[in-house]
Amino acid sequence: MAQKITLITGCSSGIGLNLAVKLGKDAAKKYLVYSTMRNLGKKGPLQEAADSALNDTILIRPLDVKSDDSVKNAVSEIINEHGRIDIVVNNAGIASFNPIEYSPMHDIRDVLETNFFGPVRVIRAVLPYMKEQRSGHVINVTSVAGVAGYPFYETYCASKHAMEGLTESLAIRMKSFDVKLSSILPGPVDTNINDNIVEWNRLPAKGEVDQVTQKQLEILRIHARDHFDNMAQTSDEICDVICNVIETDAPNKPIRFKTGEFVDSRVSKKLVDFGGNTWVEFARKLIEEPMDLTKSEK
Ligand SMILES: NC(=O)c1ccc[n+]([C@@H]2O[C@H](COP(=O)([O-])OP(=O)(O)OC[C@H]3O[C@@H](n4cnc5c(N)ncnc54)[C@H](OP(=O)(O)O)[C@@H]3O)[C@@H](O)[C@H]2O)c1
Numbered sequence: 668m669a670q671k672i673t674l675i676t677g678c679s680s681g682i683g684l685n686l687a688v689k690l691g692k693d694a695a696k697k698y699l700v701y702s703t704m705r706n707l708g709k710k711g712p713l714q715e716a717a718d719s720a721l722n723d724t725i726l727i728r729p730l731d732v733k734s735d736d737s738v739k740n741a742v743s744e745i746i747n748e749h750g751r752i753d754i755v756v757n758n759a760g761i762a763s764f765n766p767i768e769y770s771p772m773h774d775i776r777d778v779l780e781t782n783f784f785g786p787v788r789v790i791r792a793v794l795p796y797m798k799e800q801r802s803g804h805v806i807n808v809t810s811v812a813g814v815a816g817y818p819f820y821e822t823y824c825a826s827k828h829a830m831e832g833l834t835e836s837l838a839i840r841m842k843s844f845d846v847k848l849s850s851i852l853p854g855p856v857d858t859n860i861n862d863n864i865v866e867w868n869r870l871p872a873k874g875e876v877d878q879v880t881q882k883q884l885e886i887l888r889i890h891a892r893d894h895f896d897n898m899a900q901t902s903d904e905i906c907d908v909i910c911n912v913i914e915t916d917a918p919n920k921p922i923r924f925k926t927g928e929f930v931d932s933r934v935s936k937k938l939v940d941f942g943g944n945t946w947v948e949f950a951r952k953l954i955e956e957p958m959d960l961t962k963s964e965k
Pocket of ligand 1: 676677678679680681682683704705706709730731732733757758759760761762781785808809810811852853854855856857858859860861902
């Protein structure tokens with residue numbers, strides 16, 4: 668069987684790096700993985716993990732999802748080399764943790780530019796080829812934040828909700844072309860994503876935000892840390908789910924995939940709550956006095 672030509676974004680660390688290695692080291696060499704990253708200066712960890720698969724089934728290439736040219740160049744190289752593209756994983760993303768009324772517009776735009784317009788650029792670049800070849804699979808790594816709102820993650824949630832809407836909408840039309848769309852919804856994952864959030868490491872100075880917000884922010888940071896300490900999945904677990912989604916073919920395959928129990932409890936609560944009040948009351952606990960949410964959720 669021909670190798671599946673695969674493109675993954677955001678492979679310098681975390682889920683992307685791990686997925687590139689898992690697919691690239693498939694024993695039967697089923698995948699040729701274009702493992703992309705915006706800054707090739709960060710390719711060391713992937714090079715090391717790829718080991719003998721490097722430049723065999725794992726190729727490292729530049730791709731910044733915020734740049735039209737960068738996306739076009741990466742996809743053109745693949746099409747010029749192989750004339751097709753089989754699997755795309757839109758994984759690159761940034762987190763954001765901030766009260767929207769205090770955030771500069773350019774920070775808010777930056778999150779949408781990376782987490783929404785980034786995948787949009789990639790999808791627009793590959794879709795004509797997938798439609799033409801009457802096959803292909805686009806996998807979007809969204810989040811539980813793609814179906815439920817969380818305080819202070821307002822911009823991040825907006826970007827992931829946008830990706831859920833895009834995935835579902837496009838899946839409808841692409842069925843006629845045998846092009847599949849899937850979204851993967853992890854909860855907390857033990858990667859470095861939060862280290863890259865500027866606001867995470869900086870409590871606003873007194874007087875910088877109003878007192879109620881300041882207090883909520885302090886409480887939420889405790890809960891969020893608890894969540895990451897007690898409930899985070901490993902990127903390995905998330906990649907196993909993604910590999911399974913790639914490898915399993917069924918006529919009525921779902922569009923949306925949960926990655927574990929935490930996501931299950933959150934998503935189930937949310938998806939039966941059309942009016943939203945039950946979810947809002949539940950999520951408010953995150954900004955009320957600290958309590959052990961890990962126990963209350965079980
Ligand atoms: N970790 C979690 O708790 C969690 C939960 C749910 C969903 N997710 C989602 O999972 C995906 C992967 O995140 P992760 O947890 O593996 O975090 P991560 O280790 O920080 O990886 C994020 C990757 O995205 C890349 N990236 C950021 N901006 C980019 C751009 N403009 N162009 C290309 N690449 C860019 C980063 O590159 P640099 O190294 O250059 O910054 C990095 O390679 C994200 O979409 C995230 O929203 C994560």
